[in-house]
Amino acid sequence: MLSYLRRTWSQIAGTEASQLVEFAVALPLLVVFVVGIFDFGQAFNLKQKLSNAAREGARLGSSLPTGDLGTTGVTPTSVDAAKSAVTAYIIAANINDCGLAAQAAASAGSLTWTYTASGSGCPAALTLTIERGYKFQTTVNSTQVDVLCTRVTISYPYQWHFSRVIELLAPGSNYAGVTHISTDAIAPNTY
Numbered sequence: 001m002l003s004y005l006r007r008t009w010s011q012i013a014g015t016e017a018s019q020l021v022e023f024a025v026a027l028p029l030l031v032v033f034v035v036g037i038f039d040f041g042q043a044f045n046l047k048q049k050l051s052n053a054a055r056e057g058a059r060l061g062s063s064l065p066t067g068d069l070g071t072t073g074v075t076p077t078s079v080d081a082a083k084s085a086v087t088a089y090i091i092a093a094n095i096n097d098c099g100l101a102a103q104a105a106a107s108a109g110s111l112t113w114t115y116t117a118s119g120s121g122c123p124a125a126l127t128l129t130i131e132r133g134y135k136f137q138t139t140v141n142s143t144q145v146d147v148l149c150t151r152v153t154i155s156y157p158y159q160w161h162f163s164r165v166i167e168l169l170a171p172g173s174n175y176a177g178v179t180h181i182s183t184d185a186i187a188p189n190t191y
Helices: 002-014 016-063 077-092 162-168
Strands: 106-109 112-117 126-140 143-159 178-188
Touching: 016 077, 016 126, 016 143, 016 162, 016 178, 077 126, 077 143, 126 178
Parallel strands: none
Antiparallel strands: 106 112, 112 126, 126 143, 143 178
């Protein structure tokens, strides 16, 4: 009976046991790679959706008249319309708007309005900035010309899932895992 157990142990220890140990060592690394690939894919997808939202806001804002921009103390309807276009696109893309739809603008200077939202489960503050008087320099017939544009900038907080998995390789690691994904879009004012 003892010889039978030794033979069986030597067969198991030779092949299956080493494969099991190799798998146990490689599994955490494999999980980290898979989650990392998934996480970076999600961040890239979010960046594309936010770029589209900023583009929609800039496109709408640039097509609206600038006659309402001189009103002090009140957010112009053209700026609120651009914010609404951005918010609608974000919601339609199934992205958490962090409560942006309910936020009022704070004037950040001449022809610039900033919306900040940090509610509804967001890990940090989302910031939307709309500049109706953004100047873009271009050359027309060898003359430098300033083109007045509408610029929409979005800074969105992204919570990395990778931070929860990295502890498999480095127990006790302190990886915060929140990054702001920023994007902007510029469209020449047509009105």
